[in-house]
Amino acid sequence: MKLDPRHLEILAAVVDEGGLTEGARALGKSQPSLSRTLSQLEHRIGAPLFEPGRRPLRPTELGRALAERGRQVLTANAAASSIVTKYRGGKSGLVRVGGTPVFMDGVIAGMIADFQQQNPDVRIDQSYGYAEDLTAALTAGTLDLAICPMRRDARAEGVEFQPILPGLNVVACRAGHPLMRRTLVTPADLAEFPWIAPPVDSPLYKDLRRALANIGTEAFKISFTGGTLASVISILTGSDALTVLPYSVVFMLRRQNTLGALSLQIGHPDRDLGLLTARAAPASPAAARFKAFVAKQFGGLAVTIQQHQQDMLWRGAR
Amino acid sequence: MKLDPRHLEILAAVVDEGGLTEGARALGKSQPSLSRTLSQLEHRIGAPLFEPGRRPLRPTELGRALAERGRQVLTANAAASSIVTKYRGGKSGLVRVGGTPVFMDGVIAGMIADFQQQNPDVRIDQSYGYAEDLTAALTAGTLDLAICPMRRDARAEGVEFQPILPGLNVVACRAGHPLMRRTLVTPADLAEFPWIAPPVDSPLYKDLRRALANIGTEAFKISFTGGTLASVISILTGSDALTVLPYSVVFMLRRQNTLGALSLQIGHPDRDLGLLTARAAPASPAAARFKAFVAKQFGGLAVTIQQHQQDMLWRGAR
DNA sequence: CCAGTTTCATAACATCACGTTATGTAGACC
DNA sequence: GGTCTACATAACGTGATGTTATGAAACTGG
Structure with a gap:
């Protein structure tokens, strides 16, 4: 006996809502559609799901038992829908982020903590590597986002570089x-x-x-x-x-x-810290969201650093 | 985002079985069918459910999460199928049985106990009544089986009487x-x-x-x-x-x-104890099973009573 | 008991998703 | 690099599902 889970959903809706009309409204379908579907289901099963000749359609024992299962299907389906919605909104999913060890530990880890505070369902896989490995991982699709210093003129194939902080x-x-x-x-x-x-x-x-x-x-x-x-x-x-x-x-x-x-000028490297992403595959919503979050945080950080340096300069000059 | 539970089932099967071919075999469908269905699902969702370009098809995080829900759908569906199968085999369901009080308490209750020993999932609703009420309840469809004495020549409309014991x-x-x-x-x-x-x-x-x-x-x-x-x-x-x-x-x-x-001839009533069922609606499998069980038990009982009486007679004559 | 209302069943029809077979193509493995 | 296996694509038929329009039956009130 192989059943269609949608039929169970319909049965559950009708039993729970208390009638075909209400059930149809709850499911966003027409009443005759449900009527026929349930008739077919009864015929296939060979037993009545509703007591015959009752106008406010009342389920039989069997109908109630099967509706219980239909309810499970409905909840599982709703959960799946929720997962997809959250995924598409970047509220859930997996972000694989890599970067140079010191940056990841010293700067990014704190940002990840902030990000996960707001997005508890986003899982983040962190890995370490330098520009070359990271680029390879991005093009291979095993990484969503890399954070590393890179020469301004260096344009690696298939990846996009977005500078966020001058190297210092x-x-x-x-x-x-x-x-x-x-x-x-x-x-x-x-x-x-x-x-x-x-x-x-x-x-x-x-x-x-x-x-x-x-x-x-x-x-x-x-x-x-x-x-x-x-x-x-x-x-x-x-x-x-x-x-x-x-x-x-x-x-x-x-x-x-x-x-x-130390107050010592040691010369700037000719690289910027930036975000590296694969150009080919569109990032997952969660990854895009995390990238935007990091970029924004760095934007704020750049301003703060500048203010701090101004302050230090002023205090040093005094 | 409204999803088709069947798609989730397919996803779960493919993820669990480890491939389209195996999943198709498990579901009793063709491989291209699943391939297209999952492609459409990915397109609808707008995100990959499987890592692209991997030959032993490996699910993404999202794919795994949705497969989990699909598994719930599958189990609910399997449970529903089991319910139907057991119902059709008379192993589950509801039997509404009525009869004259003394018979129900003195004879039928014990049989119900034996029946439920073998059929624990069959629920039995017992009620009391005399021939007239029982016939009415049977024709109204609120009773599956009645056990009561009835005149041999009395033929009520719409019900069928099957004698099981001579009235004594x-x-x-x-x-x-x-x-x-x-x-x-x-x-x-x-x-x-x-x-x-x-x-x-x-x-x-x-x-x-x-x-x-x-x-x-x-x-x-x-x-x-x-x-x-x-x-x-x-x-x-x-x-x-x-x-x-x-x-x-x-x-x-x-x-x-x-x-x-007492050893006293008080004259037999012109009635037989028997099983009364509605002629119109076909009995539910569980009711039919219970009826057959009761009929068989009474068959055995009749023999036992006869042997017992023979025995008593022999001992009395000695 | 009768009229009104509500609720479900049926009919007719269009469309689309699903399942099929045949065949192409691309990883994976040695 | 050759071969095998596994997945993707194409083309096609069918059946289920959706729709609207309409009929029938049961519950409601007086």
């Missing part, structure tokens, strides 16, 4: 570091302190090398390498070590008052 | 009643004992009157009237009162050894 690295150290008191730090001052280096294949490592070369300090001693942002922060706060970090990361940590940035 | 009433009393020792009881012996009378509108009451008239005893004192079988038995066992009961009822109670029947 600073020399970071613990809040009470000896060099923090100086209003101006010279390259020579840096020589005596140990350095924490990012992984050698990271853009940040290149930035570090380039920054030190610009300053004129080629020889520097590396005391720690390979850790994630969390371990870097631990070591920085527990020692007088220095490292190069994106200013945005240092800025986001300002509330904890554990890290500071 | 006996004078009943408690097991240790003074009259029980006598091998032969005369009408005069009955005069000194009080009588329990059934309700005056019951056929049993008429039987009592007729039986006593046949015997020649018109004047008898009635000490109790109006109770159900349970109270009649209580009073019989606690006193030396007499009453008229169908022999089948006394026989069914033989195990308890509380009641006995």
